[in-house]
Amino acid sequence: MKSLQKLTKEQLDPYFLEWDRISVELAVLHRQREKRAKMVLEVGIELYKRLLSHCREALGEPDFEPLNGSERLSFIEGSPGTYAAYRQLAELFAELKKTVARKRIELKRSLE
Template sequence: MKLSLKLTKEQLDPYFLEWDHILAQLAVLHKQRNKAAAEITQDGLTIYKKLLTHCRIALQDEGFEPLNGAERLLFIESSPSTYAAYRQLVELFVELKKIIARKRIEFKYLNES
């Protein structure tokens, strides 16, 4: 299977749809300053890790991740109930989505050449 076929919208949308659901829950919990946010953050981390693994396999690049991704993950895992961890997780998803879009464009450009 071509690498670009593993990074299609159809392949990755389930991850982002699940994240959107969790993101809505986290936003409410953090607004209420509810400590239950830690559990939901863990769910978000699980989805992020699955998505990251999918992308690494698709790109055949074990080092693929957003800038300082490993350090940011450690921070989130060490304090999942904090607002700062929530914001970092949000930003990791945003950055990953941008990187994936860039990779799709690169594959499209390479296939047209």
């Protein structure tokens, strides 16, 4: 039950709402070819890491992550100023959201 309480919509929505805001800003910055995109993406990376850490702690699964998450995050961290890194981070957020929703359903069913 403890895991389910830490994976509620109320617990996780602030992360995803903040990412939505950052993502919109990054889209604009990349369209305008602004150098500042790198700094903004780094904020997004830190947000993703905090969210992933929260999920891992809530689930008690230190290896929990989207498919190939570590490799993809390494790519993003290695080239934070690129559009490809921004798109990859957006995909990681989307996949994490789906994975957490699936885990939430699994936990709920196991309690019934």
